[in-house]
Amino acid sequence: MNAPAKPCLDIRNLSAVLPNGLRVLRSVSLAVEPGEVRALVGESGAGKTMIGKAVLGVLPPSVRIVEGNMLLEGEDLGRLAPKARRTLIGARTALIPQDPLTALNPSRRIGPQMTDRLVRILGWSGEKADARIRQLLDEVQIRDPERVLKCYPHELSGGMRQRVLIAAAFAAEPRLIVADEPTTALDVTVQKQILRLIAQLQREHGTAILFVTHDLGVVAKISQKVSVLYAGKVVEEADTAALFAAPQHPYTLALMAATPRYTDPFASLKPVDDKVLAGLAAEIAAADQAWRRPHG
Amino acid sequence: MDEARISRHGSRARLWLAGGWLLIALLAAIFAPLVAPQDPLAQDLMLERLPPFWLGGAEPGYWLGTDSLGRDLLSRLIFGARIAFIVAFAAAFAACLVGSTLGLIAGYFGGWADRIISRIVDVWMAFPPVLFAILLVAVLGTGLSSVIIAIAVIDWTRFCRVIRAETMGQSRMDYVENARIAGYGRIGIMLREVLPNVVPSIVALLSLEMGIAVIVEAILSFVNLSISTDDPTWGGIIAEGRLSIHQAWWVLVFPLVTLILTVLSFSQFGEGLRARFDPVLR
Numbered sequence: 001m002n003a004p005a006k007p008c009l010d011i012r013n014l015s016a017v018l019p020n021g022l023r024v025l026r027s028v029s030l031a032v033e034p035g036e037v038r039a040l041v042g043e044s045g046a047g048k049t050m051i052g053k054a055v056l057g058v059l060p061p062s063v064r065i066v067e068g069n070m071l072l073e074g075e076d077l078g079r080l081a082p083k084a085r086r087t088l089i090g091a092r093t094a095l096i097p098q099d100p101l102t103a104l105n106p107s108r109r110i111g112p113q114m115t116d117r118l119v120r121i122l123g124w125s126g127e128k129a130d131a132r133i134r135q136l137l138d139e140v141q142i143r144d145p146e147r148v149l150k151c152y153p154h155e156l157s158g159g160m161r162q163r164v165l166i167a168a169a170f171a172a173e174p175r176l177i178v179a180d181e182p183t184t185a186l187d188v189t190v191q192k193q194i195l196r197l198i199a200q201l202q203r204e205h206g207t208a209i210l211f212v213t214h215d216l217g218v219v220a221k222i223s224q225k226v227s228v229l230y231a232g233k234v235v236e237e238a239d240t241a242a243l244f245a246a247p248q249h250p251y252t253l254a255l256m257a258a259t260p261r262y263t264d265p266f267a268s269l270k271p272v273d274d275k276v277l278a279g280l281a282a283e284i285a286a287a288d289q290a291w292r293r294p295h296g
Numbered sequence: 297m298d299e300a301r302i303s304r305h306g307s308r309a310r311l312w313l314a315g316g317w318l319l320i321a322l323l324a325a326i327f328a329p330l331v332a333p334q335d336p337l338a339q340d341l342m343l344e345r346l347p348p349f350w351l352g353g354a355e356p357g358y359w360l361g362t363d364s365l366g367r368d369l370l371s372r373l374i375f376g377a378r379i380a381f382i383v384a385f386a387a388a389f390a391a392c393l394v395g396s397t398l399g400l401i402a403g404y405f406g407g408w409a410d411r412i413i414s415r416i417v418d419v420w421m422a423f424p425p426v427l428f429a430i431l432l433v434a435v436l437g438t439g440l441s442s443v444i445i446a447i448a449v450i451d452w453t454r455f456c457r458v459i460r461a462e463t464m465g466q467s468r469m470d471y472v473e474n475a476r477i478a479g480y481g482r483i484g485i486m487l488r489e490v491l492p493n494v495v496p497s498i499v500a501l502l503s504l505e506m507g508i509a510v511i512v513e514a515i516l517s518f519v520n521l522s523i524s525t526d527d528p529t530w531g532g533i534i535a536e537g538r539l540s541i542h543q544a545w546w547v548l549v550f551p552l553v554t555l556i557l558t559v560l561s562f563s564q565f566g567e568g569l570r571a572r573f574d575p576v577l578r
Contacts, residue, residue, distance in 0.1 A: 094478075103470035
């Protein structure tokens with residue numbers, strides 16, 4: 001594509017360790033171009049969420065980044081002073097969280113909760129923020145914004161809360177949204193609507209999304225690029241279409257085989273087989289050894 | 297659903313009954329000179345140990361009888377309520393302010409702040425509270441402010457522990473993380489996002505603490521360490537009543553009943569308020 005455009009998010013060689021020395025991210029590199037949806041797939045514990053948290057600057061205190069850079073629109077987050085980093089992340093990114101139940105403050109009404117960020121952080125006027133929120137609620141197809149704005153989070157259904165959170169994420173026109181399994185906590189019928197909604201808003205607003213999921217079906221529907229993660233290492237990276245047409249890595253192939261299909265719901269699922277796992281283990285071990293050599 | 301409705305009814309009744317008693321006691325305390333039928337300090341040896349109104353030998357105007365010095369029991373209870381309420385409010389608020397602030401800091405910031413505050417709390421709680429209170433009052437000297445300070449100094453740990461735990465739970469919620477991503481400062485998040493969610497617990501504890509303060513004040517005045525012995529206090533009346541239990545049981549029983557009702561009401565009122573305050577329980 002057009003050559004000079006710098007990626008919206010560029011993660012280079014990112015490694016993070018736990019206090020016991022275990023590497024949870026193993027030299028991860030991935031880029032999200034402006035306006036692109038990059039899916040990050042992998043099983044539980046593969047470090048998908050960890051990457052999202054690292055980008056947003058909310059890693060748990062026990063996880064330490066030991067190597068690598070994260071560039072948000074060309075700005076190296078690691079080089080910025082903490083305050084400048086917070087400001088940059090706050091202005092240019094947003095999160096669509098996994099669990100809409102706990103992602104809204106239970107003791108504040110939806111309206112003030114949504115406008116607060118625009119007013120306090122971005123310095124908008126109250127009316128402007130209010131108008132913006134209403135517009136976004138309309139975009140996420142909430143039909144009675146008056147009522148919803150006055151509700152407490154527990155008065156809304158899970159799907160409604162997730163709509164509210166999507167609206168809130170897009171409200172400040174971020175360049176990058178991290179969507180951390182945004183449909184996992186919802187029931188299947190709602191999942192589909194929410195996914196469609198995210199895709200639609202993404203197109204209209206031209207926002208880049210780092211879409212964390214374990215669901216290959218979702219990957220196929222929403223993303224243009226995919227990174228497959230195993231044990232904190234990117235094992236395969238490709239255009240979504242290419243990946244589904246011809247997966248290169250045996251693990252990717254095994255993941256696809258493990259996806260349930262509506263066409264044959266009674267077929268038993270195939271777990272990732274031992275040979276593939278052994279191959280992965282060897283790959284990880286080799287990578288760790290290569291990494292340790294220069295790092296002592 | 298049904299159970300929820302029943303418990304909601306229960307909590308409403310609880311709120312009204314407890315609140316009603318507290319309101320009556322509070323009004324009586326505030327307007328003590330107007331509502332007390334007699335001068336609480338006036339002694340009259342001709343009227344000693346009069347029984348309450350429904351027993352033979354009672355005098356009109358001395359509804360709950362008199363003590364061994366002929367002082368009107370009801371009037372003494374009403375004036376005693378003044379001290380009980382002053383101590384309850386002042387001590388509980390002081391303990392709440394100190395304890396909740398430290399608890400919030402420990403729970404939200406974790407790490408060293410938490411370690412230091414938690415160790416102090418542990419050490420503090422190793423002291424037996426009533427002995428600690430007696431010791432403190434002995435050091436500070438008797439008087440209303442000493443009693444208040446003693447109770448606050450002892451009981452802030454109760455707030456600190458509960459609020460720390462609550463804050464920790466809330467801080468792990470995604471909405472706190474979301475606020476950090478949005479770029480709010482740490483202290484701003486603590487006060488604006490987390491604090492409102494622990495307020496219901498603070499309110500419940502505050503009310504409970506008022507009841508406890510009333511008891512501690514009664515204990516201190518029972519052992520004659522509260523305020524000057526001239527002013528009637530519930531604990532002081534109980535101490536006097538104990539001496540004449542065989543001749544005039546009412547001098548012991550009425551202040552005890554008053555004390556129990558008040559303390560019970562404080563704790564029930566707190567629970568009721570909590571249910572009202574909490575948007576999720578509501």
